[in-house]
C-alpha cells in the first residue's frame with residue numbers, strides 16, 4: 173500500500189472523539205461493578221458450560237486512579253464478515269496499550285481465529301497502524317470464520333500465546349465470533365492459563381445488540397452506503413420510469429439493515445422478515461402483497477418502483493423455515509453428500525425430507541434448490557447471502573402477473589431488475605460515527621484488560637449523544653447467550669437480536685409504508701460526508717435514534 177487516495181490521506185489525520193470518561197486516559201479509571209448477571213435464556217445449560225465465567229457483573233468505568241500498569245503483550249483477531257471501522261478498533265487498542273506502558277506490544281493474528289491456532293501473526297507497530305487509521309476493510313491482518321470450540325484448538329492457542337508472552341486476546345467479531353471468545357475465555361480460566369479474552373461487537377447486520385450494546389460497529393457506515401445506492405436507484409427509476417428494482421440487502425437473519433435503509437430512503441416496498449414470520453405470511457401471500465402494489469402503481473401510470481428485500485427472508489417464511497430446519501438435519505446426517513452429483517443431491521434430499529417439506533423443496537426453481545444445498549458456514553448458518561431471494565420473488569410475481577394479464581386484470585408493464593447490495597458496504601471508509609465508536613471500543617477493551625477482566629464484551633453506550641456523554645464499560649458474554657441447534661446439535665451461542673415488531677423503528681415504517689407504496693416519497697440521502705457540519709457528518713442511524721428516544725421517554 174504505497175499510494176493512497178487524497179481522501180484517505182485526509183482521513184488519516186482525523187482524530188476520533190473519545191467518550192468523556194476515557195478522555196483523561198487509561199490510567200485515570202475506576203470500575204463500578206453491577207449485580208450478578210444471568211443468561212438471556214437456557215440459564216442452566218449456559219451455567220453448566222460456562223462454570224467459570226457465568227454470572228459476572230456488568231462493568232461501568234468512571235474517573236479514578238489506576239495503579240501503575242505492568243508490561244503486557246496483547247493479541248488481536250478480526251473475525252467473520254468485514255465491517256467498516258475494524259482498523260480503528262485496532263488503533264484504539266494500540267494507542268491505549270502504549271499509553272498504559274510504552275513497552276506493551278500488540279500482535280495481530282492473521283486470517284481470523286485460525287491465526288491464533290496456527291501461530292500466524294504480525295507485530296503491529298505504529299508505522300503499520302498509522303497507515304490504517306480511519307480506513308475501511310480488515311486487510312491490516314485479514315479475517316476468517318474458523319469456529320473455535322475444541323480443546324485441541326484452545327491448547328494450540330495457549331501455546332502460541334505463551335510463545336509470544338501474550339496475556340490477553342481481543343476478538344473483534346459478531347455473535348458467532350464472540351461465542352468463540354466466550355468459549356476460549358472459559359477454557360483459559362478453567363485451565364488457569366492466565367489469558368484474558370475480551371470481545372468487541374462487530375457486524376454490519378446490527379443483530380448483536382441489547383441494553384448494554386446499542387449497536388454493533390459497521391452498521392452505521394454500511395447502511396449509509398446502501399442508502400446512498402438505493403437513493404441513486406430511486407432517482408434513476410423516477411427519471412426513466414420503466415423498471416422495478418428488486419434490491420436484496422445483506423444483514424443475515426435480522427432485518428435491521430433493510431429497515432434502516434427503508435427509513436432513510438422511503439422505497440415503495442420494504443419486506444420485514446420478522447413481520448412475515450409473526451404474521452405467518454406464505455410465499456404466495458408475499459407475492460400477492462407485492463403484486464398488488466405493482467398493479468396499483470401501474471394503474472396510476474407508474475410501471476416502476478423500488479422494493480427492498482432482506483437477505484434472510486427465505487428463512488422466515490414459515491413453510492420455508494420448517495423446510496430449511498428439516499433440510500439442515502438431513503444434510504447434517506448425510507454421508508459423503510459433497511461427492512453426489514447435483515441430480516443425486518436433489519433426489520437424496522427429496523427422499524429424506526418429510527413429505528410436506530419435500531413438496532416445497534421440489535416446487536422451487538432449480539437455482540434456489542441448488543443454493544439451499546450449498547455448504548453451511550463453519551457456525552452452521554445457511555449462507556443466505558448466496559440465495560437469490562430477489563429473483564425468486566421476481567419469478568413468482570411474473571407468473572402471477574401473467575395470470576392476471578390473461579384474465580384482463582393487469583394491462584401494464586413489469587420490467588424487473590435484480591440487485592444485491594452487501595459487499596459494497598462492508599469495507600467502506602468508516603463514517604465519523606463508526607470511526608469514533610470503533611476507536612472507543614478498542615481503547616475500552618484495553619481498560620477491561622487493565623482491570624484483569626475476562627469473558628467480557630467491550631461496551632460503549634449512550635451513543636445518540638455526543639461522544640463526551642458516552643458511557644464505557646463491559647458486558648459479560650454469558651449474559652447474551654442461549655442454546656441453539658447448529659449442525660444438528662444444541663450449542664451455546666450469543667442470541668441474535670431481531671427487529672422488534674412492537675419497537676419504534678418498525679412502527680415508523682408501518683405508519684408510513686402505505687403512503688410510500690403508491691405516492692413517490694423517495695429520499696436521496698447521498699454519499700457519506702466526512703468533512704463538514706456536524707449535522708451532516710456525525711449523526712448516526714435512525715434505528716439508534718428512535719430506539720434511544722424511546723428508552724429516554726420510558727425513563728421520564
Ligand code: FBP
Nearest residue numbers: 252253346375376377422423424557
Ligand atoms: P458477520 O456475522 O460475521 O458479521 O457477517 C456478516 C455478513 O456480512 C452477513 O450479512 C452475510 O450474510 C455474511 O456475512 C456473508 O458472509 P461471507 O463474507 O462469508 O460471504
